[in-house]
Amino acid sequence: MKLLIVDDEALTLNGLLTSISWESLGITEVFQADDGLNGLSVALKNKPEIILCDVRMPRMDGIHMAEKLQKELPNTSIIFMSGYSDKEYLKAAIKLKAMNYVEKPLDPEEIKDAVLDSMENYRHKINTQNNQILRYKEDISRLTRQLTYPFSDNREDIRQLCNTLRISDAGKALFTCILIKFGNDMLIEDEQSRIIYNKIETFLKKYNISTLMTKRHQNYLVFFIYSCQIPSAKTLAEIIEYFHIILLPHKNYYICCSNTVKGISNAYNSYAESVTLMQSSFFFDTNSLLTFEILKRKRRPEEISSFFSQDISSDFSEALSIKNHQNCIMILTKLYSFFYQNTDIFSNHAKDLYYKLFTVLYDIRKKMRISGSLFSESEIEIVISYIEKFNSYIDLHKALEEKTDQYFFDIKNQTSENSTVFMIKQYIRENYQNELLSVKDISDHVYLSVSYICTLFKLETGKTLNQYITEFRIEKAKKLLNDSRNKILDISSKVGYSDGNYFSKSFKKYVGVSPSEYRENILG
Numbered sequence: 001m002k003l004l005i006v007d008d009e010a011l012t013l014n015g016l017l018t019s020i021s022w023e024s025l026g027i028t029e030v031f032q033a034d035d036g037l038n039g040l041s042v043a044l045k046n047k048p049e050i051i052l053c054d055v056r057m058p059r060m061d062g063i064h065m066a067e068k069l070q071k072e073l074p075n076t077s078i079i080f081m082s083g084y085s086d087k088e089y090l091k092a093a094i095k096l097k098a099m100n101y102v103e104k105p106l107d108p109e110e111i112k113d114a115v116l117d118s119m120e121n122y123r124h125k126i127n128t129q130n131n132q133i134l135r136y137k138e139d140i141s142r143l144t145r146q147l148t149y150p151f152s153d154n155r156e157d158i159r160q161l162c163n164t165l166r167i168s169d170a171g172k173a174l175f176t177c178i179l180i181k182f183g184n185d186m187l188i189e190d191e192q193s194r195i196i197y198n199k200i201e202t203f204l205k206k207y208n209i210s211t212l213m214t215k216r217h218q219n220y221l222v223f224f225i226y227s228c229q230i231p232s233a234k235t236l237a238e239i240i241e242y243f244h245i246i247l248l249p250h251k252n253y254y255i256c257c258s259n260t261v262k263g264i265s266n267a268y269n270s271y272a273e274s275v276t277l278m279q280s281s282f283f284f285d286t287n288s289l290l291t292f293e294i295l296k297r298k299r300r301p302e303e304i305s306s307f308f309s310q311d312i313s314s315d316f317s318e319a320l321s322i323k324n325h326q327n328c329i330m331i332l333t334k335l336y337s338f339f340y341q342n343t344d345i346f347s348n349h350a351k352d353l354y355y356k357l358f359t360v361l362y363d364i365r366k367k368m369r370i371s372g373s374l375f376s377e378s379e380i381e382i383v384i385s386y387i388e389k390f391n392s393y394i395d396l397h398k399a400l401e402e403k404t405d406q407y408f409f410d411i412k413n414q415t416s417e418n419s420t421v422f423m424i425k426q427y428i429r430e431n432y433q434n435e436l437l438s439v440k441d442i443s444d445h446v447y448l449s450v451s452y453i454c455t456l457f458k459l460e461t462g463k464t465l466n467q468y469i470t471e472f473r474i475e476k477a478k479k480l481l482n483d484s485r486n487k488i489l490d491i492s493s494k495v496g497y498s499d500g501n502y503f504s505k506s507f508k509k510y511v512g513v514s515p516s517e518y519r520e521n522i523l524g
Contacts, residue, residue: 002048006039036060055082077118144214170264179274183252282347
């Protein structure tokens, strides 16, 4: 804690500075001032928790200094010092609730006791305030959660919480729900949400607007802003702009702002509107603001029906098969034009269609014997999790465009690979996780003898089959090691090693370092 000593007598000041080991009491910094005016200035600048102050001083006495500081530093504990038995000063000190009062000539032990008492009082005061603030914020969160359900379901709980929070005229107040969604890969911690709430609450005060907030499902924040008047369009725009400023460091978010409703009994309707808006957020650019104006862009039912009646996946498959890049571009352009910023289709419907298109692309690559895999793993099941990782339609569509462009690039630049070698590599990609995978299994798969495929594979690739299998497994292991959530022992089994020690030896032989050293180097 910090201590300020204010006294116009240099002898007293120096004596207090030198006769007491402040550091042993837990005082980390000691400031000094020679009168009340300077003491006020030093206190406002350095914000000490304890002030040891003379009563009578030139320019400004200790009582007046304390009166001014109580407004600015209400938690600071003040200890008065005086050599005068002045009842009026004592009365003033008591009125100011001074923590302690010591008389001159000063006794160092008495000073130490007074300071220790003041420190304890300060801690108690701060803990009490923190607990009150915490309870207040918890009540705010509880009330907000109640407002996300129909009013008729929890009318009495809402009334009691409004009384606790001293929200008057809740029945006449005007409520606007602002719903925030963060990316699926971003979990908002409680401390982060509190920081956001505190900033928004402070900002809204200048508009005489209050706010409620709660966190939902780890990556949603629900705000209700309310006041006795409807926010003007200009005010609402400034509020939303401030939300953007606060949320910008989080990079990936959406804001949905509902219409304003009258009365706390209708707050749920405002929330329900925001949820409806958020269902369309997938099709908008990240960091977008969605208001009910966008719902006016409704398509005719027959237009939607006509689009989904087309066999787009078959058209896409045909264009890929005949290597018609221009037709693929036209199909993808049509898709983007239909889905971007649409408010008629659920995101799952779009993802289902894109799943089919990614699957088509995967199958065509396999049919065309294009080496390399479309995804980070060869199994087609990975497509589902691959699609789910996207927070926005724009990113999903861009990924399909990139994979399609890669297909045509690979088609143009591929070298003719022996069909048997292609089949062997494909079989290894699909079975490398099997610890019992053997050269005999591969030979049975391609209906050729072991000696023949070993000779052929070495001639075509420059590597033995066992070398290729080992290198393939180690490369997969390196990718898994990039994610700290994967345990090394689990990784070894995932890439076909039942013995963790043998996996570590193989990895070190191939890479030059152990799996744990590799992870440490990659993740820092």
